[in-house]
Amino acid sequence: MGIGTSIFLLAVGAILTFAVNASVGGVDLDIVGxxxxxxxxxxxxxxxxxxxxxxxxxxxxPAAEPVEYRVEERRDIVPPR
Structure with missing residues (x-):
């Protein structure tokens, strides 16, 4: 559960506990809050x-030794014109 969800639950619980004066059949909204x-x-x-x-x-x-890369030029391919 993240911080946003926790704050949302706190806010909804406070609203149900302190601001709502309704009754739902068999459910005490204060306790739910x-x-x-x-x-x-x-x-x-x-x-x-x-x-x-x-x-x-x-x-x-410690980090391993850096890898050495080698680039080779191919001479058997004719460059485009």
């Missing part, structure tokens, strides 16, 4: 943890 906000916060924490690991430096083996 709190669950969405919790999922958004968890997503932000997980994204921060993953991005934090990616930014660590990793030691790599």
């Amino acid at each position: 709190w669950i969405l906000m919790a999922a958004g916060v968890l997503g932000l924490i997980m994204t921060a943890a993953v991005w934090g690991r990616r930014r660590q430096t990793v030691a790599t083996a």
